[in-house]
Amino acid sequence: MFYLIQLLNAVQYGLLLFLLSSGLTLIFGIMGVINLAHGSFYMVGAYLAYWLAKLTGNFWLAIPIGTVITLGIGGLLETTIIRRLYRRDHLYQVLITFGLILIFEELRSILFGNDVHGVTIPAGLNYSIPFTDTLSYPVYRLFVTAVCLITAALLYWVIYKTRVGMMIRAGNSNREIAASLGVNVPLLFAWVFAAGTALAGFAGAVAAPISSVFPGMGNQILIICFVVVVIGGIGSINGAMIASLAIGLADTLGKVIAAEYSAIAVYLVMALILLWRPQGIANRA
Amino acid sequence: MTPVIPITLPRSLLLIALVLLALFPLTGSTFYIQLGAKILIMAIFALSLDLLVGHTGLVSFGHAAYFGLAAYALALISPKYEAANVWLTLPLAMGIAAFAALVIGFFVLRTTGVYFIMVTLAFAQMLYSVFHDTRLGGGSDGLYIYVRPELTIAGFKPLDLESPLQFYYFVLILLILVYGLLKRILHAPFGRALAGIRLNEQRMRSIGFPIFGYKLGVFVIAGALAGLAGYLAACQFGFVNPDILAWQQSGTALMMVILGGMGRLHGAVLGALAYVLLQEILSAPAIVGSFAKHWQLAMGSLIVVIALVFPRGIGGIFDIALRRQSYRHPNANSVNRK
Numbered sequence A: 001m002f003y004l005i006q007l008l009n010a011v012q013y014g015l016l017l018f019l020l021s022s023g024l025t026l027i028f029g030i031m032g033v034i035n036l037a038h039g040s041f042y043m044v045g046a047y048l049a050y051w052l053a054k055l056t057g058n059f060w061l062a063i064p065i066g067t068v069i070t071l072g073i074g075g076l077l078e079t080t081i082i083r084r085l086y087r088r089d090h091l092y093q094v095l096i097t098f099g100l101i102l103i104f105e106e107l108r109s110i111l112f113g114n115d116v117h118g119v120t121i122p123a124g125l126n127y128s129i130p131f132t133d134t135l136s137y138p139v140y141r142l143f144v145t146a147v148c149l150i151t152a153a154l155l156y157w158v159i160y161k162t163r164v165g166m167m168i169r170a171g172n173s174n175r176e177i178a179a180s181l182g183v184n185v186p187l188l189f190a191w192v193f194a195a196g197t198a199l200a201g202f203a204g205a206v207a208a209p210i211s212s213v214f215p216g217m218g219n220q221i222l223i224i225c226f227v228v229v230v231i232g233g234i235g236s237i238n239g240a241m242i243a244s245l246a247i248g249l250a251d252t253l254g255k256v257i258a259a260e261y262s263a264i265a266v267y268l269v270m271a272l273i274l275l276w277r278p279q280g281i282a283n284r285a
Numbered sequence B: 001m002t003p004v005i006p007i008t009l010p011r012s013l014l015l016i017a018l019v020l021l022a023l024f025p026l027t028g029s030t031f032y033i034q035l036g037a038k039i040l041i042m043a044i045f046a047l048s049l050d051l052l053v054g055h056t057g058l059v060s061f062g063h064a065a066y067f068g069l070a071a072y073a074l075a076l077i078s079p080k081y082e083a084a085n086v087w088l089t090l091p092l093a094m095g096i097a098a099f100a101a102l103v104i105g106f107f108v109l110r111t112t113g114v115y116f117i118m119v120t121l122a123f124a125q126m127l128y129s130v131f132h133d134t135r136l137g138g139g140s141d142g143l144y145i146y147v148r149p150e151l152t153i154a155g156f157k158p159l160d161l162e163s164p165l166q167f168y169y170f171v172l173i174l175l176i177l178v179y180g181l182l183k184r185i186l187h188a189p190f191g192r193a194l195a196g197i198r199l200n201e202q203r204m205r206s207i208g209f210p211i212f213g214y215k216l217g218v219f220v221i222a223g224a225l226a227g228l229a230g231y232l233a234a235c236q237f238g239f240v241n242p243d244i245l246a247w248q249q250s251g252t253a254l255m256m257v258i259l260g261g262m263g264r265l266h267g268a269v270l271g272a273l274a275y276v277l278l279q280e281i282l283s284a285p286a287i288v289g290s291f292a293k294h295w296q297l298a299m300g301s302l303i304v305v306i307a308l309v310f311p312r313g314i315g316g317i318f319d320i321a322l323r324r325q326s327y328r329h330p331n332a333n334s335v336n337r338k
Helices: A002-031 A037-057 A059-080 A090-112 A139-159 A161-175 A174-179 A185-211 A217-232 A237-258 A259-276 B009-027 B030-053 B064-077 B086-108 B113-132 B165-188 B191-198 B201-207 B211-237 B245-259 B263-281 B285-309 B315-326 B332-337
Strands: A129-130 A134-138 B151-153 B157-158
Touching: A002 A037, A002 A139, A002 A161, A002 A217, A002 A237, A037 A059, A037 A185, A037 B113, A037 B165, A059 A185, A090 B113, A090 B245, A129 A139, A129 A217, A129 B030, A129 B064, A134 A139, A139 A161, A139 A185, A139 A237, A139 B113, A161 A174, A161 A185, A174 A185, A185 A217, A217 A259, A217 B113, A237 A259, A259 B086, A259 B157, B009 B030, B009 B165, B009 B211, B030 B165, B030 B211, B030 B245, B030 B263, B064 B211, B064 B245, B086 B113, B086 B211, B113 B191, B113 B245, B151 B211, B157 B165, B165 B191, B165 B211, B165 B263, B191 B201, B191 B211, B201 B211, B245 B263, B245 B285, B263 B285
Parallel strands: none
Antiparallel strands: A129 A134, B151 B157
16 A cells, blocks of 8 residues: 555656656757756746635636746747747857746745745645555645646647647757748747746646745756656657656655655666666667 | 867966966955955866866766865865865865766766756756755755865975965965966867867767767866865865755856856856856845845846857957967967977
8 A cells, every 4th residue: 555655656746747848858859948947937837826826715726827827938938038049059058048047036036035835735635535544645646647647648639649749740850841841930939938838837836735835946846857858868758758757756766765865766767777878768879 | 169279368468367366365355365265266166167168068067066075075074173184185075076077977978968968967966965865964054164174294384274365375376277287288189189079079089089088088187176176165165065066056157167258268267257256246235235135136137148148258358369369370379388
């Protein structure tokens, strides 16, 4: 029973990572931009959920509104700043998006302060399923798992079954040829970037009741997402899925075996993958 | 982008800069001397990173790891109420940083481009979590160094590091040594090979250069020099905490390199100067008022603007003047050396 609970946690964490890293990997695969500020959108989503839930008194309203706002912020950033980075060296992309992180973190500190805030679990889901006398599992975590699964399925459907998805995949494998075949590349880029950030914001909002909202939460998860992208292979949705679940499992197992060193387990997995296949599991050398 | 042969300042300019740096403590109070020492330490750190980023084309986003490891090494091996020996602790701290760079480099140098950026960041963050989560280095509180290490030669003490003024000169001497060493390395065949790797790795490989070995070599040198800077920083501030190896520190170092103009030795020094001064100004309540608490907002905006508008940095300003000079003597560099 104990291991079942850990497994459920691992899957839930892994799926959450997938929502974040799929955006990151697509933004990189399609636009060639390494976006350090991706984690900041996770934070923005979580803080928006916290703030909107308090404002409206309804968590279910906070999630869609928060997601739309992050979509807007993402679109705005793409058209003002990120657009100028497509042809620039990675170094400048890193630096500029690093600057954006500082701006986001400081704005968060001005608007919300530096305290940890809890987000109450919505009424209908605020109970646990008892497994044995001592062990039980919170329903909200199951809900997050389900939501992530549905979102992931939707993402797969959009990317592999729709015309927009076709354009995204075309842009991913060859920008120039996609453009010459009549894809409106600047518009596509803007939407992919905004959608990626909205996905991150959505993940943050959904996870907020579990993790609560705190300073630096975006950076912490961003680095884990980098590990996921490195393991999965840049630009690969399938790779991101496998890697997310693997990291979810490694992190949870690490916490069970040696709590103090659990953070290291994740990086050890990455080091091993680097030895075996430096291009990521989904990409051929 | 950056020139094949590193642009170096002519001797006359270097000499002027050196005299200015040496005379600087005469003008200021203890506060400015300490600020000066901080700038010089950051200059060593930026120089070590520029060796990777500007000269070899390896964008490391985890350079703070080696800086922080050496700082922790000093804190962990210093006796509690006595001064440690510089001759013992400095090589040891740098050695630990170099060894970490060797091990991490072995993994990260298998990747290139954007993977390299992410993987260096991830490994640095692994070290951060080791120091942050475990009690090894005092956890998130860090450790104090109550007494600065002692520099003695056969019982005689040439410099007392407890004095801010003498510490400043100690750091200045080390910066000059590092600057000279890097200049030497970059003009040696090893340095030219690094430039070749930066410009066209495939071609260098097909000519027969052992690319991985060269990269690992330069990664270890850069790690050891970052360790030197970290050791000095730990000396100066008297404490270490996990923040000194967090990724913000790596980002700061990159910012200094870009700000000064990468691929130029003087650029890294100018970048460190500009960054530390900017940070001081932006976080001084006397200048910016109540906004000082949120200096990172202004710094973040500045980073974005500078990287968008001035990709060549401050050091780039000197380029035109220096280029003109090298047109007159195409081999000016090599002639000067002989």
